[in-house]
Amino acid sequence: MSRSRKPDWLKTAPPSGERFTDIKRSLRERDLHTVCEEANCPNMGECWSGESGPGTATFMLMGDRCSRGCNFCDVETGGMEALDKEEPANVADAVADIGLDYVVLTSVDRDDLPDQGAGHFAETIREIKRRDSDILVECLIPDFRGEPDLVRKIIDAEPDVLAHNIETVDRLQWPVRDRRAGYEQSLSVLRQASRESDIFTKTSLMLGVGEYAHEVYQTLSDLRQVSTDIVTFGQYLQPSRSHLEVSEYVHPDVFDTWQRVAEEEFDFQYCASGPMVRSSYRAGELFVESQLA
Incomplete structure (x- = not known):
């Protein structure tokens, strides 16, 4: 079923528009990466354009090659390169150039x-905030192998939202994720962020x-149980x-049901x-809407 015909509800239009072009130009000028592009996100045009609310772009730090090999992810593995010391400043410059009011770092x-x-x-979080403290910064972080001192470095930089994706249910952590990741390890990151700060915490699950x-x-x-605010x-x-095969194309009605369960039964924000x-x-639109509510 993995390469079978996708249902109609999974069809999206290709990205286009002046704002989309401007963002892509600014990124290329500074040799920056976005997870939007690297992971072939289907919503890139909508998020970058900001047509339905505040524009959002997700910058991917520390290169475009990962030290892990999760079976769902399209990012290249191995061949790690040295960190670009100018990247934090370049990202902050790009955010200002593009005019984003909400930025996601991963x-x-x-x-x-x-x-x-x-x-x-x-440091990238701090650079963005130094230029404009009103910009909202969401950081979607790795698990840092669950090491509290490393997670604390992110907390101390004071992002507005700290996200870490648990990705799937406990039983399926492997083969979905790299063996160095894990359900309890991810929960520990979210637990620490909730206990040690007032930062909003967020996570994501894939269905199918x-x-x-x-x-x-x-x-x-x-x-x-670990006080996660947003899912x-x-x-x-x-x-x-x-890559990992699709087990099921989940109907939109099922997604609607999970939204009701999360918000009404479990009281996620x-x-x-x-x-x-x-x-x-x-991300920007949803966060702003939730605060206004």
Whole structure:
């Protein structure tokens, strides 16, 4: 079923428009990467254009090659390069040039570095805030192997939202994720952020990788036990034949049900849920809307 015809609800228009072009130009001039491009996100045009709310772009720090090899992810693995010391300033300059009011920072895993890149990540947050303290910064961080001192570096940089994706239910952590990741390890990151700060915490799950409904329900319960504020659900799409196969194309009605369960039964601050939703999908718009509410 992995390469079977996708249902109509998974079709999107190709990215276009003046703002999309301007953002791409600014990124190329500074040799910056976005997870939007590297992971072939289907919502890139909508998020970059800001047509339905505040524009959002997700910058990917520390290069475009990851030290891990998750079976769902389209980012290249191995061949790690030295960190670009100018990247934090270049990202901050790009944010100002593009005129973003909400920016998402994420990164590849850098298990090869002594601090796994936590310091570099934190410096980028600070550079953006130095230029304009009103810009909202969401950081979607690796697990840093669950090491509290490294997670604390991110907390101390004071982002507005700290996100870490648990990706799937406990039973499916492998084969979905790299063996160095793990369910309890991810929960520990979210728990620490909630206990040690007032920063909003956020996570994301993919559906369609073989999970059962009761497992998703348990995952929501576990996430609330560690005081996670925000959760998103999206459909897993196989990037290539060498990646994990799609087990099921989940109907939009099921995503609507999980949104109601998350918000009404488990009292998440908000839940974005739909086949095309990704962890940073319309992140700025959703965050602002939740605060206004």
